Amino acid sequence: MSRPFTTLVAIAAPMLEDNIDTDIIIPSREMKSTGKTGLADGLFAGRRYAGGREPDPGFVLNRPAYARAGILLSGANFGCGSSREHAVWALVEWGIACVIAPSFSPIFAGNAVRGGLLPLVAPAETVAFLASVDGPVAVDLPAQTVAAGGRSFAFEIDAEAKAMLIGGLDAIDLTMEQMPAIRRWEEADQRVRPWVSTPLG
Amino acid sequence: MPSLFDKLWSSHEIAATPGGTSLIAIDRVFLHERTGAAALNSLAAAGRSVRHPARAFVAMDHIVDTRPGRTDATLMPGGQAFITETRAAARANGLTLFDVGDPDQGIMHVVSPELGIVLPGLTLVAPDSHTCTQGAVGALAWGIGSTEAEHALATGTLRARKPPSMRVRFEGALAPGVTAKDMALALIAAHGSAGGQGMAIEFAGSAVRALPMEARMTLCNMATEFAAFAAFIAPDETTFGWLKGRRHAPSGALWELALAQWRLLASDADAGFEREILIDAATIGLMVSWGTSPSQSIPITGTVPADADARPLAYMGLERGQRLLGLPIAGAFIGSCTNSRLPDLSRAAAIVRGRRVAPGVRALVVPGSSAVKRAAEAEGLDRVFLEAGFEWRESGCSMCFYAGGESFGAGERVVSSTNRNFESRQGLGTRTHITSPEVVAASALAGHIAAPE
Numbered sequence: 001m002s003r004p005f006t007t008l009v010a011i012a013a014p015m016l017e018d019n020i021d022t023d024i025i026i027p028s029r030e031m032k033s034t035g036k037t038g039l040a041d042g043l044f045a046g047r048r049y050a051g052g053r054e055p056d057p058g059f060v061l062n063r064p065a066y067a068r069a070g071i072l073l074s075g076a077n078f079g080c081g082s083s084r085e086h087a088v089w090a091l092v093e094w095g096i097a098c099v100i101a102p103s104f105s106p107i108f109a110g111n112a113v114r115g116g117l118l119p120l121v122a123p124a125e126t127v128a129f130l131a132s133v134d135g136p137v138a139v140d141l142p143a144q145t146v147a148a149g150g151r152s153f154a155f156e157i158d159a160e161a162k163a164m165l166i167g168g169l170d171a172i173d174l175t176m177e178q179m180p181a182i183r184r185w186e187e188a189d190q191r192v193r194p195w196v197s198t199p200l201g
Numbered sequence: 202m203p204s205l206f207d208k209l210w211s212s213h214e215i216a217a218t219p220g221g222t223s224l225i226a227i228d229r230v231f232l233h234e235r236t237g238a239a240a241l242n243s244l245a246a247a248g249r250s251v252r253h254p255a256r257a258f259v260a261m262d263h264i265v266d267t268r269p270g271r272t273d274a275t276l277m278p279g280g281q282a283f284i285t286e287t288r289a290a291a292r293a294n295g296l297t298l299f300d301v302g303d304p305d306q307g308i309m310h311v312v313s314p315e316l317g318i319v320l321p322g323l324t325l326v327a328p329d330s331h332t333c334t335q336g337a338v339g340a341l342a343w344g345i346g347s348t349e350a351e352h353a354l355a356t357g358t359l360r361a362r363k364p365p366s367m368r369v370r371f372e373g374a375l376a377p378g379v380t381a382k383d384m385a386l387a388l389i390a391a392h393g394s395a396g397g398q399g400m401a402i403e404f405a406g407s408a409v410r411a412l413p414m415e416a417r418m419t420l421c422n423m424a425t426e427f428a429a430f431a432a433f434i435a436p437d438e439t440t441f442g443w444l445k446g447r448r449h450a451p452s453g454a455l456w457e458l459a460l461a462q463w464r465l466l467a468s469d470a471d472a473g474f475e476r477e478i479l480i481d482a483a484t485i486g487l488m489v490s491w492g493t494s495p496s497q498s499i500p501i502t503g504t505v506p507a508d509a510d511a512r513p514l515a516y517m518g519l520e521r522g523q524r525l526l527g528l529p530i531a532g533a534f535i536g537s538c539t540n541s542r543l544p545d546l547s548r549a550a551a552i553v554r555g556r557r558v559a560p561g562v563r564a565l566v567v568p569g570s571s572a573v574k575r576a577a578e579a580e581g582l583d584r585v586f587l588e589a590g591f592e593w594r595e596s597g598c599s600m601c602f603y604a605g606g607e608s609f610g611a612g613e614r615v616v617s618s619t620n621r622n623f624e625s626r627q628g629l630g631t632r633t634h635i636t637s638p639e640v641v642a643a644s645a646l647a648g649h650i651a652a653p654e
Binding site for chain 2: 017018019021023024027028029031032033034035036046076077080081082083084085088103105106107109110111114115158159160163171172174175176178179181182185186189192193194195196197
């Protein structure tokens with residue numbers, strides 16, 4: 001279960017670089033426990049802190065204007081690299097509920113939907129426009145629009161991802177409803193590909 | 202008509218929703234100690250259990266110590282808890298565990314093929330982005346997050362939209378000394394880190410057919426650096442010969458039955474792909490990265506691009522137009538799920554044999570699995586590396602990434618057979634150049650970035 005996502009009006013912080021990898025979002029050294037919480041402090045740690053744990057005033061989220069940002073604007077291939085879901089958990093815990101970028105790493109996008117973070121795909125020109133606007137950005141997931149500065153843009157999203165985000169749904173619950181079909185498939189498969197389970201006991 | 206990917210997908214599709222989401226049967230799940238405890242504990246907290254414990258495996262690879270005589274203690278602060286909690290959770294759920302000190306311990310993407318856990322035509326997922334490595338045997342293998350891993354464990358399935366497909370054909374013969382690592386870096390350099398965005402990629406062509414299994418794994422491994430969903434190679438006689446007799450592979454009549462089905466796992470002649478890329482294998486040279494993305498790679502004889510971005514240049518301490526050959530290095534690393542298998546170590550050892558690592562260079566070899574380590578030692582490769590001045594480690598991911606424990610130093614230039622040259626990947630401020638094990642070996646001896654003679 002994640003927090004349902006419907007609409008969001010928030011300050012959007014610009015980080016308009018391509019290939020913001022998950023090592024940048026949360027360095028491995030900041031994953032200090034086996035749990036899913038306590039990660040906001042490590043968000044962007046390599047850039048956010050100057051030396052030790054002193055905030056680097058030049059880093060976007062340390063600037064007063066973006067201290068309460070709820071949206072992150074970024075470049076192509078956001079979330080590439082390690083599959084660590086901690087990248088999503090750290091962003092959400094810090095307060096980012098939506099990342100708008102021209103493209104996402106497929107693993108990051110999947111993790112985001114399951115963690116209640118909207119990975120919103122928009123062309124680079126749209127992202128640049130949103131970054132140029134003084135004022136909040138409004139995201140309407142049911143209507144699939146993102147608006148700011150008097151302009152509104154439509155965006156595409158996978159139907160199930162949309163439903164899961166809006167409902168804060170747990171994918172396992174959805175799949176459990178299909179357990180009879182899964183069992184039937186597995187029984188048939190056991191006859192076709194007996195080695196898939198047999199040598200493993 | 203169908204492509205290999207169509208066959209892999211449709212043979213595992215249990216159901217499809219009108220919205221385009223498929224319910225896909227998952228044959229194998231792998232976990233590791235970095236996130237395994239989180240997934241298994243979260244599953245238990247939700248009152249759920251692992252549906253097919255016999256099809257789920259756990260490798261201790263990410264943060265285990267690789268120094269000789271290791272124990273559960275690890276240099277990563279707090280790291281031991283990841284190991285002990287994952288071990289306890291794996292045992293509580295009845296999963297097969299490749300533990301510290303186990304003869305089968307190693308990096309999951311080395312161990313799984315080695316033991317025949319991944320097989321042609323299977324689906325395999327793991328909370329690790331380099332899971333695509335295992336597609337080299339003709340399986341559909343992809344990396345996921347912890348929450349999806351819980352889903353796969355609890356239900357034996359995943360929910361996914363069928364990704365678009367791409368075929369990358371490498372035709373012709375590679376020049377002498379050019380490897381699968383160079384093929385991967387050349388592809389990513391030419392088409393960008395997002396070039397394979399979310400696609401299921403089939404590697405094909407005569408240069409791929411000619412690759413031995415371990416090299417195919419190197420090629421598929423790097424597909425995640427191309428933003429691919431998955432990568433795979435149609436299984437052939439090379440695959441079947443390599444897998445036969447491995448512990449978890451079928452045997453006897455089951456092997457014959459499996460083989461008959463596996464021979465059908467190829468793209469039909471008229472199969473369609475959303476995108477195709479054709480590369481003349483003969484044009485590929487030895488590749489080395491200059492920047493902080495694998496796409497920022499150039500032939501070793503080349504110079505840093507004239508339009509290179511300022512940030513990676515500053516991080517790497519380089520200037521536009523600068524040559525890579527001759528750049529002094531402080532470190533050399535041979536290992537990782539990309540290039541740590543026996544042939545990788547053998548080729549590097551052939552360059553190192555009878556020579557010495559240059560003064561001031563810290564050089565390590567970290568075998569990909571305990572089995573690779575034993576096999577290398579049986580051939581005397583450990584002596585070759587040790588006598589040259591390399592460290593010879595226990596298997597694991599080791600210094601492929603910095604988790605707060607062992608690392609290279611700030612500003613140190615390191616040549617590495619790994620897969621990522623991201624900022625601070627191998628240590629705070631460390632300047633990583635990714636390349637083949639051969640170039641790492643030659644550079645370690647020379648004390649600067651160098652091509653093998």
